[in-house]
Amino acid sequence: MEVDLQAIRANGAALAGAVAPAVLCAVVKADGYGHGDVPTAEAALDGGASWLAVALVAEGARLREADIEAPILLLSEPDPADAAEVVGWGLTPTAYRHSFLDALEEVAPPGFPVQVKVDTGMHRVGAPPPLAAELARRVEASPLRLQGVWTHFAVAEEDPAYTAVQLRGLLMVTEALAAKGVRPEMVHAANTAGGLAYPAARLDLVRAGIGLCGLRPAPALAPEVPLRPAMRVVSQVAYLQRLPAGARPSYGRRRPLPAEATVATIPMGYADGVPRRLADSGGTVLIGGKRCPFAGAITMDQIVVDVGDDPVAVGDEVVLLGRQGAEEITADEWAERLGVLHYEVVCGFGPRLPRRYLP
Numbered sequence: 001m002e003v004d005l006q007a008i009r010a011n012g013a014a015l016a017g018a019v020a021p022a023v024l025c026a027v028v029k030a031d032g033y034g035h036g037d038v039p040t041a042e043a044a045l046d047g048g049a050s051w052l053a054v055a056l057v058a059e060g061a062r063l064r065e066a067d068i069e070a071p072i073l074l075l076s077e078p079d080p081a082d083a084a085e086v087v088g089w090g091l092t093p094t095a096y097r098h099s100f101l102d103a104l105e106e107v108a109p110p111g112f113p114v115q116v117k118v119d120t121g122m123h124r125v126g127a128p129p130p131l132a133a134e135l136a137r138r139v140e141a142s143p144l145r146l147q148g149v150w151t152h153f154a155v156a157e158e159d160p161a162y163t164a165v166q167l168r169g170l171l172m173v174t175e176a177l178a179a180k181g182v183r184p185e186m187v188h189a190a191n192t193a194g195g196l197a198y199p200a201a202r203l204d205l206v207r208a209g210i211g212l213c214g215l216r217p218a219p220a221l222a223p224e225v226p227l228r229p230a231m232r233v234v235s236q237v238a239y240l241q242r243l244p245a246g247a248r249p250s251y252g253r254r255r256p257l258p259a260e261a262t263v264a265t266i267p268m269g270y271a272d273g274v275p276r277r278l279a280d281s282g283g284t285v286l287i288g289g290k291r292c293p294f295a296g297a298i299t300m301d302q303i304v305v306d307v308g309d310d311p312v313a314v315g316d317e318v319v320l321l322g323r324q325g326a327e328e329i330t331a332d333e334w335a336e337r338l339g340v341l342h343y344e345v346v347c348g349f350g351p352r353l354p355r356r357y358l359p
Contacts, residue, residue, distance in 0.1 A: 001349055002322070002356045003035050005043040007214055007230040012047025015208050018225045019195045022202040025051035025073065025188075027209030029059055034347040035213055035231055038066040039357050044212055045070055053207055057082050060091040073115065075152075075207075076125060083107050092147060095135060096127035105142060114139055115148035115184075120169035121162065122154040129173050136173075140182045148186040149174055153201070156193035157217035163194065167201050196222035215331055215342050229331065231346055232322030233273075233353075237287070237314050238302075239265040249304045250296025254280075257306060263295050266303040266318050273349030274298055274320060281337040285318050289325030321345075 016024040026049035027033075032040030041052050041063055053073040054060045060072045073092045078085075080103035086093050087108050094117045095101050104114060116136045119126030127135055132149065139146040151170040156163045167189055174187050188205035190198065195206035196216075210217055214229035243249065243263050246256045257263070264287065270276050279294035285305055286292070295306040305318075321329055331342040338345075 001034075001353050002232040002234060002358055003039065004228075004230045004232070004358045005039060006359060007228050008035070008040055008043035008212060009047035011212050011214050011227050011230070012044045012049050012208075014226050015192070015195070015206070015211055016048030018222070019190075019202050019206040019208075022188075022190075022195070023051060023186075023205045024049045025053050025205050025207040026212050027053045027075070027191075027207050028063070028212075029053065029055040029075065029209070030347050033209055033213050033343065034349055036355055036357070037062060038068070040212070041068055041070075042066075049208075049212075051205065053209075057085055057089070057091065061085070061089050064089045064091075073148075073207075077117070080104075087112060094150075095139070096125060096132070098135070098138070101135065101138060101142075101144075105144065108144060110143040111145045112143075113145045113147035115150060115186075116146070118149060118151045118170055118173050120151040120166040122152050122166075124152075126151065129169060133173050133176055136177055136184065137180060137182055146182065146184045148188065148205075149177070149184045150186075150188045150205075153189060153191055153194045156191060156197060156201075157221060160198070163198060163201070167198070191217075193217035193221060196225060210343060213346060215346070219332060229322070231331070233320045233349065234322065235266045235268045235318045235320065237264045237312055237316045237318060238267045240312065240314060241265075248296065251299055252297050254297055255295075257295065259308075261295075262307050262309065262312060264292070264305045264307050264312055264318075266305060267301065268303055268320065268353075269299050269301045271300045271350055272353045274303065275334075275338055275348070277338050278334065279303075283334070283337055284329065285320050286324040286327050286329060287312055287316055287318050289327055291327060291329075 026044035028037045028041045083103035084107045117126040118132040186204035190201040190206045192208045192211035194201045214227045276298045284291040292305045295304040331345040334345045335342040
């Protein structure tokens with residue numbers, strides 16, 4: 001896997017400019033959406049992000065161990081047993097239950113920041129609006145610091161009406177709090193899709209994850225904002241053999257070669273994150289700037305590809321994801337062929353696959 005850090009910096013700068021004056025928060029959970037959490041975080045901060053966000057305490061700790069000092073928001077409420085670790089690493093927790101606030105108040109110094117998450121319709125985690133307001137008032141009255149109140153959009157890339165309902169639900173909570181004299185330092189709602197498509201949803205901070213990687217939540221979303229994919233997955237030809245028409249390479253002998261052809265073996269397989277279904281759904285790889293179809297089933301460690309009569313040599317570059325010459329295979333293409341989200345594609349490459357960071 002090649003990760004273009006300059007692309008991440010440029011995407012961060014483009015997103016920061018698009019959502020200004022809101023602050024950009026780079027979401028680097030799940031190992032930076034498969035791109036590497038620490039390098040992605042550092043590049044995003046260089047590009048203009050001011051905040052980082054992760055899902056787990058352990059993810060935040062990895063960033064702190066790399067000497068990253070930017071504020072780090074935990075998007076999910078930690079287990080109460082981890083409250084001391086949250087404080088020790090200087091992470092900003094999200095709360096949506098009294099039980100976590102109980103634990104945090106026991107170990108946090110005065111003024112320690114906490115944010116309250118409101119469930120406005122995603123119905124995954126978060127406090128219902130009445131409870132969220134109650135939690136916010138409790139934090140305001142405690143030695144803790146009410147740094148933020150926020151929510152998460154469920155369908156910002158496809159349903160403006162429901163997104164507007166969610167935004168209004170959040171603002172009703174903050175308006176009710178203001179009427180009681182409670183004003184969090186920041187209010188936020190937008191992910192990449194929300195930040196790009198709904199100016200009113202940008203508020204104080206926009207949390208961008210997939211956009212930072214150069215992918216759009218929906219293909220046609222905000223074409224005026226220049227984003228370019230940061231990930232390229234490459235290998236090389238390891239072995240070549242000439243096979244007759246009708247030969248059936250690989251496990252299962254699933255399909256015959258339509259004509260006599262050279263078959264290239266590539267040392268990468270499903271253990272590295274190349275889905276087996278890709279070979280059965282019309283997937284291709286790039287060799288010499290041309291698309292070459294799979295010649296049989298994808299196995300754990302190897303792929304076989306039909307290169308026809310092309311002059312291919314051992315050691316030639318093979319691109320599974322990314323650009324080679326004038327051709328490009330995108331995460332969106334894989335997602336469409338596999339019936340998954342492009343998020344799953346970029347997060348799916350295994351730890352056995354070496355990472356190379358460019359430049």
